[in-house]
Amino acid sequence: MQPFDYLIPGDHAEASALLAAGNGRVRPFMGGTDLLIRTRGGFVRPQAVVDLKGLPGMKEIRPGDDGWLIIGAACTMNQVAMHPLVQARYDLLVQACNSVASYQLRNRATIGGNCCNASPAADTAPALYCLEAVAEIYGPQGIRRIPIAQFFVGPGKTALRSGEFLTSLHLPPSPQDARGVFNKLGRTKMGDISVVSVAVYRRSGRLADPTAPATGEWRIALGAVGPTPLRAAEAEAALMQDTSPAGIRVAAALAAAAARPIDDIRASAAYRRAMVAVLARRGIEAVLADLSAARAQLPAAGGAS
Numbered sequence: 001m002q003p004f005d006y007l008i009p010g011d012h013a014e015a016s017a018l019l020a021a022g023n024g025r026v027r028p029f030m031g032g033t034d035l036l037i038r039t040r041g042g043f044v045r046p047q048a049v050v051d052l053k054g055l056p057g058m059k060e061i062r063p064g065d066d067g068w069l070i071i072g073a074a075c076t077m078n079q080v081a082m083h084p085l086v087q088a089r090y091d092l093l094v095q096a097c098n099s100v101a102s103y104q105l106r107n108r109a110t111i112g113g114n115c116c117n118a119s120p121a122a123d124t125a126p127a128l129y130c131l132e133a134v135a136e137i138y139g140p141q142g143i144r145r146i147p148i149a150q151f152f153v154g155p156g157k158t159a160l161r162s163g164e165f166l167t168s169l170h171l172p173p174s175p176q177d178a179r180g181v182f183n184k185l186g187r188t189k190m191g192d193i194s195v196v197s198v199a200v201y202r203r204s205g206r207l208a209d210p211t212a213p214a215t216g217e218w219r220i221a222l223g224a225v226g227p228t229p230l231r232a233a234e235a236e237a238a239l240m241q242d243t244s245p246a247g248i249r250v251a252a253a254l255a256a257a258a259a260r261p262i263d264d265i266r267a268s269a270a271y272r273r274a275m276v277a278v279l280a281r282r283g284i285e286a287v288l289a290d291l292s293a294a295r296a297q298l299p300a301a302g303g304a305s
């Protein structure tokens with residue numbers, strides 16, 4: 001591997017200045033599970049890497065205002081998946097983090113690195129799209145925040161500008177009755193990049209809102225079937241009207257129609273599209289089954305305790 005300098009910035013401003021001065025040849029470094037492999041393969045040739053992990057807040061998971069949860073960009077997959085605040089409300093993200101590679105790799109790979117690598121197959125992305133996460137970015141102009149769906153711009157491309165880096169992901173409150181399922185299809189059962197992935201998330205909707213659909217608010221996001229992860233808006237809208245078996249089939253077909261897959265060495269576009277429908281249907285059915293199991297646990301209204 002071509003040698004490069006390893007830099008540890010003292011604070012956010014120094015990190016930003018180092019990145020800006022490097023003009024693309026100085027790269028942010030977190031777990032290195034993508035960057036080192038790409039460097040070894042000669043796909044990138046950094047003169048230096050800037051290790052962002054030690055900056056304040058980068059490895060923290062903490063409650064924000066108004067029920068939000070803030071996850072530092074340098075939190076590893078295992079750290080996120082094992083954190084009680086994540087487990088309590090964001091099981092969809094727990095499943096996504098746990099689906100990445102192996103336990104050993106998840107001790108190193110960070111959630112921020114997964115987003116900044118900007119692979120359409122990044123496994124945390126569909127969950128973050130469903131949860132409508134907000135990306136916090138630090139740069140020469142200070143801090144800015146953008147929805148995660150605007151952070152992914154194209155394969156390997158993010159909305160980050162010169163001197164900017166991702167500091168954290170902010171998750172909006174997720175109600176107690178929210179349910180999510182992440183289904184991933186790789187070439188092997190464990191440790192492989194997704195050929196297709198589908199996240200399905202359902203929440204009760206804003207209960208105070210009289211226009212909230214009786215079926216709840218549904219969100220579906222797709223991975224590895226477009227230049228960026230995608231939301232399947234028409235499938236979501238269909239589920240808000242009808243969650244009968246026929247409605248589920250319609251929604252699954254609409255999710256497949258939303259996919260924009262390509263043929264590549266891992267799968268054909270046609271196979272990917274067909275698998276979106278299968279994984280979406282399974283995800284919706286699993287969410288509904290989980291909801292009815294939860295409802296069955298509730299004590300009957302007015303019944304004996």
Ligand SMILES: Cc1cc2nc3c(=O)[nH]c(=O)nc-3n(C[C@H](O)[C@H](O)[C@H](O)COP(=O)(O)OP(=O)(O)OC[C@H]3O[C@@H](n4cnc5c(N)ncnc54)[C@H](O)[C@@H]3O)c2cc1C
Nearest residue numbers: 030031032033034035101109110113114116122123165166
């Ligand atoms: C064997 C193996 C299996 C894998 N399996 C999976 C899998 O199943 N699912 C999956 O989604 N991924 C998988 N990956 C890919 C990789 O592990 C993940 O994308 C991981 O989350 C990357 O995080 P990292 O901290 O290692 O990022 P790094 O390698 O440190 O960085 C990734 C990229 O993002 C940039 N970057 C990092 N942090 C920031 C920041 N804060 N601001 C701006 N830019 C930044 C870096 O410069 C680099 O270009 C696998 C990788 C390997 C080697």
